[in-house]
Amino acid sequence: MNSDASKPVLIGIDWGTSSLRAFLIGSTGQVLDSVSAPQGIMQVKDRDFDAVFHDLVGRWKTAGDLPVIASGMITSRNGWLETPYVAVPAGSKALADNLVRFETSSGKAVHFVTGMTTEHDGAPDVMRGEETQIVGAMGLGAAAGMFVMPGTHSKWISVSDARIDDYATYMTGEIFAALRGHTILGTLMKDAAFQEEGFRMGVASGLRAGAGLLHNLFHVRTMPLFGRIPEEMTADYLSGILIGSEIGAATSALAPDNVVTIVGRNDLADRYEIALDAVGFSSARAAENIVAQGHFEIAQSAGMLS
Amino acid sequence: MNSDASKPVLIGIDWGTSSLRAFLIGSTGQVLDSVSAPQGIMQVKDRDFDAVFHDLVGRWKTAGDLPVIASGMITSRNGWLETPYVAVPAGSKALADNLVRFETSSGKAVHFVTGMTTEHDGAPDVMRGEETQIVGAMGLGAAAGMFVMPGTHSKWISVSDARIDDYATYMTGEIFAALRGHTILGTLMKDAAFQEEGFRMGVASGLRAGAGLLHNLFHVRTMPLFGRIPEEMTADYLSGILIGSEIGAATSALAPDNVVTIVGRNDLADRYEIALDAVGFSSARAAENIVAQGHFEIAQSAGMLS
Structure with a gap:
């Protein structure tokens, strides 16, 4: 271990579909500096990931000597280098064992998760x-539990014995x-501030819907048509039905005393907190920058920080 | 009753969102002549329903003397005249009692269902x-049973004692x-002939999905990505998941020896026949022109044919 906590030991890159974020990481996994860019894999001009990479890490003078680890959609078919998947159950050790080493145009090695x-x-x-985010959360002490990562494609990830047991994707967003x-x-929807009452009514409907989601969705039309909810609530009522359906299915095998950890700190995470509470689950929020911690954990497991 | 079966006694109009169909109806409910037009309520220029009506029925020389009955979205907020709803359970008598009489610019009375x-x-x-279609099916002898009307918004309608007991809409289409x-x-989908194997796999998935539809839908992405189904099957796999989910929910309280009557004779009706069979239900097809028979039944209940 490095005795100077402020000295960088690793560069971690979380490179997604619509944006990327790079971290300068210290000897206990802490973030010393970070940079974000709207250079997700679908935005990179001429797919010149190499140029984006060098432009990005070049900002850190010490970058040349530091190992680099990258995770996210950058390893998909439309990314820089397509890598295979590892199968669950798996934790930081399995991800470390399956890192894919790649050399950039400057001879710099990038290790893809x-x-x-x-x-x-x-x-x-x-x-x-x-x-990688969940490995980071585990590195910060989450040895077991259920995580939800709300978004375009929400992930529900279950952890035990400090590894990922299983997960499922829901196309909610x-x-x-x-x-x-x-x-x-959508025709009756209006832009409005978050309508919590309409959202809660939707969550209750989505939970009750069970297999009948394609039916209950029609109520997003009929409820405002009959004056049962104001038009301003319609969008959040729909949001609630979908999130309620997702939570109902994803927690069906979860004992009610479990705490669900929400990854994210935006409006969407707030909705999941409300909905989980309505279903009867306590929730907590994951720490920020767990992805950088995940890069650190995997790099450490791989012996890259010696 | 009129002794000459070929003599028209009624004009019936089925006026929907995207098209309309008018029928010249004989003394036992049979269709003597019919005309279709792409003049659904959303297509009528300047909302001049009156002009479309006169142009349409003017083709029949005897029209001036015949009572007229009309059903469909023409009575919705965006139609010619918005009418209230009657509540289930209800049959032809309740619909006859609640006909809304309306006078056109020529003084002709139209009776809206x-x-x-x-x-x-x-x-x-x-x-x-x-x-109105189901009333027609009942007029042709269906005193009890479950009907499905596949489409943009599928309807599942249960009938007993020659009246509509209840129904539910599914937004499947x-x-x-x-x-x-x-x-x-949609990105991996290709136009292809109907892929029955992919459709059947989808139906099985939609049935198994239960409350997890938002999860199983993601398999439409992963199955071709992993080479489990060819890309040509992807659209029908999605179609199967949604129709399977719909049928699973709509038949959850239906005893397995029931016959489900499918209203429609197009490709979509064929899909429902395959899916119902896969779920374990027998199916039958409704007769053609049941809507005209429905107009006849309601007009008869209302004493308009005396």
């Missing part, structure tokens, strides 16, 4: 990047956008 | 037009289009 796969009922599930933007359900 | 409403778990459901056209699930 592979994604993680699972299978339910004959169908595969995939994630790239979230596994993307389906919300498609239904709001491209079905009759 | 109101829609029908129900409520489940505090949320309303609505239909306009489908009730519209959600299919939104997911195919506006989410990542």
Whole structure:
């Protein structure tokens, strides 16, 4: 271990679909400096990831000597280098063992964290990047529990014995956008401040819906049409139905005394806190920068920090 | 009763959102002539329903003397005249008692069939037009049973004692289009002939999904990504998941020896036949022109044919 905590030992990059974030990481995993850029894999001009990389890490004078680890959609088919997945259950050791070393145009080595796969009922599930965040949360002390990472494709990730046991993806965010933007359900919606009452009514409906989600969604049309909810509530009522359905399914096997840890600190995370409470689960918030901690944990497991 | 079966006694109009169909109806409810036009309520220029009506029925020389009955979205807020709903349970007598008489610019009376409403778990459901079709099916002998009307908004309608007991709407068709056209699930889809194997796999997944539909939908992405189904099957796999989910929910309280009657004779109706069979239900097809028979039954109940 390095005795000077402020001395950087690692560069970690969380490179996603729509943005990226790079971290200068100290000897206990703490973030010394970070930089964000709207250079997600779908935004990189001419797919010149090499140029973006050098531009990004060049800002740190010490970068040349530091090991680099990168996670996220950058390892997908549309990314810099497609890597295979490791299968659950897996933790930092398995991810360290499966790092994919890649040399940039300057001869700098980047170590890519592979994604993680699972299978339910004959169908595969995939994630790239979230596994590194959860490894970071485990590094900060979460040896067991359920995590939810709300978003376009929400992930529910269960952890025990300091490894990821299993996970499942729910298309909640993307389906919300498609239904709001491209079905009759969106026609009565208005931009408005968050309508918690409408959201809570939606959560209750989504939970009750069970297998009948395609039916209950029609109530987003009929409830305002019959004056049961004001039009201002309609968008949050839809949001609630989808999030309620997701939480109902994702927690169906979870004992009620479990605490669900929400990864994220934005408005969407707030919605999940409200919805989890309505379902009867306590929730907590993950620490910030768990992804940098994850880079640190994996690099350490791989012996890159010696 | 008129002794000459070929003599028209009624004009019936099924006026929907995207098209309309008018029928010249004989003394036992049979269709003597019919005309279709792409003049659904959203297509009528300047909302001049009166002009479309006169142009349409003017083709029949005897029209001036015949009573006219109309059903469908023409009685909705965006239609010619908004009418209230009657509540379930209801049959032809209740619809006849609630006909709304309206005089056109030429002094011709049009009798509008109101829609029908129900409520489940505090949320309303609505239909306009489908009730008239089911009344027609009942007039042709269906005193009891479950009907499905596949479409943008599928309706499941249960009948007993020759009246509509209850019904529920599922947004299956519209959600299919939104997911195919506006989410990542559509990106791998190709136009192809109907892929029955992929459809059946989807139906099985949709049935198993239960409350987890937002999760299973992600498999439409992962299955072709992992080579588990060819890309050509992807659209029908999605179609199967949604229809399987719908059928699972809509038949959850239905004894397995029931026959489900499918209203419709198109490709979509064929899909429902396959899916119902996969779930273990027998199916039958409703007769053609049940809507005209419905107009006849309601007009007869209302004493308009004397």
